[in-house]
Amino acid sequence: MIPPIVLPQLVPSRTCLQCDVCCRFPDPDSALRPYFTENEITWALAGSVEETAFPNRRGSQVILVPEPHGDGYLCPAFETATSTCRIYEQRPFDCQLYPLALMWDEPHEQVLLGWDTKCPFMREEIPAEIQRHADRVRALLDRPDIQDHVVAHPRLIGRFQEDVIVLAHLPRLTEAVAGQWGPMPLHRFTLDDIPHMTASLDRSGLCGPQSLAAYSPVYHYMWNGLLAYWWMDLQGALCLFAQSPDGWFMPLPPIGAGSIDAPLFDAMGLLRRRNGDSAVSRVENVPSQLVPELERLGYRVTPKEPDYLYRAADLAALAGDRYKSQRALCNRFEREQSFEMHSYQMSDRQDCRALLGDWSRQKQAKGLESFGVMLLADASSAHEVLWSQASVLRVTGRIVRTHGRLCAYTFGYWLTSTTFCVLLEVTDRTLPGLAQYLFRETCRTALAEGAEYINAMDDAGLPGLRASKQAYHPALLIPNFVAVPARES
Ligand code: SF4
Structure with missing residues (x-):
């Protein structure tokens, strides 16, 4: 283990101990949660921070944990009883730097050193002292080992924040980052970018009812805790990138009004820069209409699990012999249980969390396939994002309670005005018919609100899931492909 980098500190620990800003976050997907490099993760694990806190051992923002007695989230290294950091002496560079912060300027051209005014100490100290401290840190940022540290982990440089006071421009660091990663501005995908992505999807013609x-x-956004998502506008198209432990890939083809040829060429250049010749460079979720163009461009295109698309009216009615078993299960649930169904509220979050824990245990006890177990373990941070950000993300949720106990929840979103996607459904598996009932009611509500189709996502290659999705008689299996540059195939 390499000794951690040590930066000088300005804020006295007595001030930090009285403050409730650092290490606590309102949402699980906070862009300000600390980033740990590979070496810092090793130190944190030695300091008994759980392995599950780090989705990528080569470097990642930490996965926050729910506050035990509150609505927010905590860094998993934070001790609530003492309001201290369990790994204070080995805490990451990102935390040591605070309340200074590295960020891009607004046009994303220059790296800046700033002072975060969210730190209450700012209101007490004289600016000259802060400036002297910043000058000391700025000199350290020119040290080759520290510069290499930041260049190797560009996520240490946050996006522009208006409440961070700019103290210095860092041209050498800007140049070093551009030298390693290219001059084009790559942005972290945050909530603020959702309108831009929505507008790009509208222009692309790739988003329709089917x-x-x-x-x-x-x-994509809901997985932001596990995969770091980035985006960049290239040749008039929005290119989305996901950084996984194996490397970088495109979770979607370039999204824009014109041909994908030029933006894809540039995007693949960026992936090569990050992945070398690794076969991880690929484009996921390629729709069938783009297959001929990708093949013409020399990509090897292979099918993956399709999405299941149903007629909303079929699933709302569950009529006829072909839905006999689902209908019987719905009837059984209605007959045997006393229950209430409501729209999801933030106040349901704690109960949803408890149900997800029970549900995961029930699934594992039933001998879920190992890939399925892995998906479940990965899912909890995505569920946290939905529980916390449902209204901002325009995701609708419903819950079911039996005798006051939350026993099921589901979330979905409108892909278009006539297609509703059921993103997830979690139910107490000990209550027969609950899953079928919740799904039918979700489809009935969507139908009443104008849905013609229900998209129930893919089956992740899990045989059990495939069988239950097939049993609902999809109107269409929407083809889905992965494209890999041919030279790497
Ligand atoms: S590592 Fe320590 S200092 Fe940094 S956010 Fe976590 S608890 Fe706070």
Whole structure:
């Protein structure tokens, strides 16, 4: 283990101990949660921070944990009883830097050093002292080892924040970052970028009633805790990138009004820069209408699991012999249980969390396939994002309670005005018919609100899931492809 970088501190620990800003966050997807490099993760693990806190061992923002007695989220290294950091001496560079912060300027051209006014100490100290401290840190940022540290982990440089006072421009660091990663501005995908992605999808013509569920920002945004998403406008198209432990890939083709040829060429250049010749460079969620163009461009295009698309009226009615078993289960649930169904509210979050824990245990006890277990483990941070950001993400949720106990929840979103996507459904598996009932009611509500189709996503290659999705008789399996540059195939 390499000793951690040590930066000088300005704020006295007595001030930090009285403050409730640092290490606590209102939402699980906060862009300000700390970033740990590979070496810092090793130190944190030695300091007994759980492995699950780090989705990418080579470097990642930490996955926050729910506050035990509150509505917010905490860094998993934070001790609530003492309001201290369990790994204070080995805390990451990102935390040591605070309340200074590295960020891009507004046009995303220059790296800046700033002072975050969210730190209450700012209101007490004289600016000259802060400036002297910033000058000391700025000199350190020119040190080759520290510069290499930041260049290797560009996520240490946040996006522009208006409440951060700019103290210095960092031209050497800007140049070093551009030298390594290219001159084009790559942005972290945040909530603020959702309108831009929505507008790009509208222009692209790739988002229609029978499109893949992936042609929506929320489909990607919810995984932002596990995969770091980035985006960049290239040749008039928005290019979305996902950074996984294996490397970088495009979770969607370029999204724009024109041909994908030129933006894809540039985007693949960027992936090569990050992945070298690794086969991880690929484009996911390619719809069938783009397959001929990608093949013409020399990509090897292979099918993956399709999305299941149903007629909303079929699922709302569950009529006829072909839906006999689902209808019987719905009837059984209505007959045997006393229950209430409501729209999801933020105040349901704690109960949803408890149900997800029970549901995961029930699934594992039933011998879920190992890939399925992995998906479940990954899912909890995505569920946290939905519970916390449902209204901002325009995701609708419904819950079911039996005798006051929350026993089911579901979330979905409108892909178009006539297609509703069911993003997830979690139910107490000990209550027969609950899952079928919740799904039918979701479809009935969507139908009443104008849905012609229900998209129930793919089956993740899980045989059990495939069988239950097939049993609802899809009107269409929406083809989905992965494209890999041929030379890497
Ligand atoms: S690592 Fe320590 S200092 Fe940094 S956010 Fe977590 S608890 Fe706070």
